[in-house]
Amino acid sequence: MAQTKKVKKRGYISKFLKKADDAISTGMKNADKAIQDGIKKADEALDAGIEKGALTASQAKLEATKLKKQATLEATKLQQQAMKETTKLKKQSSKQIKAKIDAAKSPSKQETIKLIEKLNRLKKQGIITEKEFQLKKKQLLAKI
Numbered sequence: 698m699a700q701t702k703k704v705k706k707r708g709y710i711s712k713f714l715k716k717a718d719d720a721i722s723t724g725m726k727n728a729d730k731a732i733q734d735g736i737k738k739a740d741e742a743l744d745a746g747i748e749k750g751a752l753t754a755s756q757a758k759l760e761a762t763k764l765k766k767q768a769t770l771e772a773t774k775l776q777q778q779a780m781k782e783t784t785k786l787k788k789q790s791s792k793q794i795k796a797k798i799d800a801a802k803s804p805s806k807q808e809t810i811k812l813i814e815k816l817n818r819l820k821k822q823g824i825i826t827e828k829e830f831q832l833k834k835k836q837l838l839a840k841i
Contacts, residue, residue: 809837
């Protein structure tokens, strides 16, 4: 007898499982590809965002530096104005204080008249000359 090869016949379930296995493999390949594409697109989007973020941070740094320089210049101007005002007020105060001190030091009209009378007596006694008397009298009257 001749040997005949027995061919296994596949049953309906085997065919179904094979098709399901093929579909799952294809689905996995497609899903894998979709995931890879999604990751690639997300990575590109993140890279673009990082670049823009880096640019934005760089621009913010430049703007901050610019504003800091402006603030420094403005502060310097204000300090100079304050120094000028301070100097001006000091001068005015000094003048007013000096005027008040001079006014307080200068004798009143009655005291001035008494001093002139004393000087006149000294002149009559010959202790001072007419020229000295006139000079002192002129100085005293100038203070009134």
